[in-house]
Amino acid sequence: MTDPVLIDWNDDKRKDFRQGVVTARHRLHMDPAFSELALAALLNRHPKGLTDICTMGDDPTDRES
Known part of the structure; x- marks a missing residue:
């Protein structure tokens, strides 16, 4: 990537x-x-015992997912 990373x-x-x-x-x-x-390759290389993956859905009020 030769363009600046930050656009504005x-x-x-x-x-x-x-x-x-x-x-x-x-x-x-x-x-x-x-x-x-x-990203998948990075996660595969990272030690499993040190991996904590948090995801979220489309509903910002849903604190359970």
Whole structure:
């Protein structure tokens, strides 16, 4: 990936970084290193005893899933 990872990073965000909450859009979902295949390979290499995977559904009010 040759484009900047952060899409909307600017001087104001740079100034506020580490001073509070800063949001930025990114391109990581476009990088093969973050593909489902790469994630599966990473999980397979990671020690099973040190793996804790948390998932969530589509309903933000559902605290049981």
